[in-house]
Amino acid sequence: MKQLLAILRKEVRDNFRDKRSMFFSLLYGPVLMPLMIFAPLMIMMNRYSIDNDRVMTIEVSGSENAPNLLAFLHQNNIDYKEAAEDYKEKVKKDLVDVVLEIPSDYPTHFRAGEPAALYLHYDSENSASQKTFRQLKTVLDKFNALLKSERFAVRGIDENIFKPLDIVERNASTVSQKAKFTNGFLPFLFLFPLLMGGFYLAIDTTAGERERLSFEPLLSLAVPRSVLVFAKWLSVCLFVNLSFFLTIVGTCVAQLLASKDFDMILSLSFPVLAKLVLTMWPLTLLMSAFLFTVAAIARNTKEAQSQMGFAMMLPMAPYFVLQFAELKPSYETMAIPVLGQFQLVQDLVAGEALNIGYLLISAGSAILLTLILLVVSINSYRKEKMLT
Amino acid sequence: MIIVNELNKAYPKKGRRKEKIQAISDVSFSADDGNITALLGPNGAGKSTTLRIITGLIHADHGSVNIDGLTVKTNSTEVRRHFGYLPHNAGVYPRLTALENIQYYAEIAGLSRREALSRSKELIDLLEMNEYSDRRTEGFSQGQRTRVALARALVHKPKNLILDEPTNGLDVMATRKLRALLKRLKQEGHCILLSSHIMQEVSLLCDHVAIISDGRIAMADSTENILARTGQQDLEDAFVVAIGEALEQQ
Numbered sequence: 001m002k003q004l005l006a007i008l009r010k011e012v013r014d015n016f017r018d019k020r021s022m023f024f025s026l027l028y029g030p031v032l033m034p035l036m037i038f039a040p041l042m043i044m045m046n047r048y049s050i051d052n053d054r055v056m057t058i059e060v061s062g063s064e065n066a067p068n069l070l071a072f073l074h075q076n077n078i079d080y081k082e083a084a085e086d087y088k089e090k091v092k093k094d095l096v097d098v099v100l101e102i103p104s105d106y107p108t109h110f111r112a113g114e115p116a117a118l119y120l121h122y123d124s125e126n127s128a129s130q131k132t133f134r135q136l137k138t139v140l141d142k143f144n145a146l147l148k149s150e151r152f153a154v155r156g157i158d159e160n161i162f163k164p165l166d167i168v169e170r171n172a173s174t175v176s177q178k179a180k181f182t183n184g185f186l187p188f189l190f191l192f193p194l195l196m197g198g199f200y201l202a203i204d205t206t207a208g209e210r211e212r213l214s215f216e217p218l219l220s221l222a223v224p225r226s227v228l229v230f231a232k233w234l235s236v237c238l239f240v241n242l243s244f245f246l247t248i249v250g251t252c253v254a255q256l257l258a259s260k261d262f263d264m265i266l267s268l269s270f271p272v273l274a275k276l277v278l279t280m281w282p283l284t285l286l287m288s289a290f291l292f293t294v295a296a297i298a299r300n301t302k303e304a305q306s307q308m309g310f311a312m313m314l315p316m317a318p319y320f321v322l323q324f325a326e327l328k329p330s331y332e333t334m335a336i337p338v339l340g341q342f343q344l345v346q347d348l349v350a351g352e353a354l355n356i357g358y359l360l361i362s363a364g365s366a367i368l369l370t371l372i373l374l375v376v377s378i379n380s381y382r383k384e385k386m387l388t
Numbered sequence: 389m390i391i392v393n394e395l396n397k398a399y400p401k402k403g404r405r406k407e408k409i410q411a412i413s414d415v416s417f418s419a420d421d422g423n424i425t426a427l428l429g430p431n432g433a434g435k436s437t438t439l440r441i442i443t444g445l446i447h448a449d450h451g452s453v454n455i456d457g458l459t460v461k462t463n464s465t466e467v468r469r470h471f472g473y474l475p476h477n478a479g480v481y482p483r484l485t486a487l488e489n490i491q492y493y494a495e496i497a498g499l500s501r502r503e504a505l506s507r508s509k510e511l512i513d514l515l516e517m518n519e520y521s522d523r524r525t526e527g528f529s530q531g532q533r534t535r536v537a538l539a540r541a542l543v544h545k546p547k548n549l550i551l552d553e554p555t556n557g558l559d560v561m562a563t564r565k566l567r568a569l570l571k572r573l574k575q576e577g578h579c580i581l582l583s584s585h586i587m588q589e590v591s592l593l594c595d596h597v598a599i600i601s602d603g604r605i606a607m608a609d610s611t612e613n614i615l616a617r618t619g620q621q622d623l624e625d626a627f628v629v630a631i632g633e634a635l636e637q638q
Contacts, residue, residue, distance in 0.1 A: 006495035
């Protein structure tokens, strides 16, 4: 126990002094990676979602031709100002987002009950222009529908005659669109920090020791190889956990601070988050053992890094399986580490209750595989190859 | 006391794993307490392989090693408490200070944190490392690194000391200090086994020499006896005769 603590203490101290390793455990996994996933999503959301409460101003050409229409727009948070003469040119150059052109024959056609043309000038390549266009179009469609029902009413016609079917959609799926969207990247969000948190320490603690030639004197000490492996694995585990919990804290902070745009991407209540931690935590043990075992086989850091690059695809495999195959959670899938955890997380995000039986099997299989990997590592530590 | 008995070791050839290279054959010698024994041989003679087998880092295909009455192969963990090992390259941790490097080994050896600190400081005084003991070993000279590694090897006060080319990279003054230290340890009754290819060092320091060449022990005896048996005046000529080469005409 004394030896184990001494090795653990040294590895932690050594790793804290390694700036590159710290960057990957504390910054890259828990902060930069989620930021790289969330920031573009938030920007996209912001760009394409319409907020009808937002007051916007458009430019109008021929405003004198349709005062009622403009009053309706104003009621619906769209103000206007007069468009310049060369508005078509300005829209093309992205100087103006949208111009509503009301032709001079608009009142004549309107009064005659004929289709009165309105022209919307916008640039579909410009996202701001497109967003304003879509908001304006929504309001204009509303105005159109209002006029239609008024005209039917004036002529004594029930407008329901034109609606022979009333189609009501009732989706049996309990998974909301938002949850589907969230499920798409949640595995990356929580699995990646686990891999990144232990990546460099796992390499440094075995392949790094071999490269620095500090392994030979260490192995000549009176310490059983199993203690050596266990202590080094624990140190990797510690940093993987640090990275994991930082990601959880980061998610909480982001939820508290960010706008409702973030809410559209991910909103996890505290009980859901707690269950998610419970589900994913066994993977911190497994991923540490996985990284450690892969690094223990490599002869030097360079080899370890390239092996690790390929090896990291393995824990990601269940994610791709879930993307392409419709796999329902079962005791069999729970027995496959990582796959089981992913399925449980997806169900949690979809608002379903946590199945304790599933949770126990998924945790058990992850712990069992961890033990197997540790035995494999102890065996490689016993081989002479470790010194060559 | 170290007794080495008929060690054999072959490595698989790189690229052609079915073929083997015989690294050492029938290596036998002993190193007594209160003596400095040298394993003397040219580069590639099998010195490091022999020392690695003695320390239990690799296993012999045949033969045995006995340290203080314990067989290395069957008591691998226990026997390690009986020796301190300085490998060919110091292998110190660059992000730890000299003191932390020594303390780390002391704690693994089972000393409490307080004992480990005081023992490490004792060794820092003994090996005159006070000037740089609180500096990280990154950027240390070879001599400074060797001293840190030597302190680590001595930290658990082992009865036997196994040193693989200990003066490697040391300057004249550092070499002299190391020699003085090893002589002192010898007087205290320690068994010291070192490998070297430097004749002068061996003749100045060692009581007993095992000459190894092409993986075989050519001669193992006290320094005086080796000179007498080969009929030479200095160890270098004796070495050449012992490994079966003809002496050049002076």
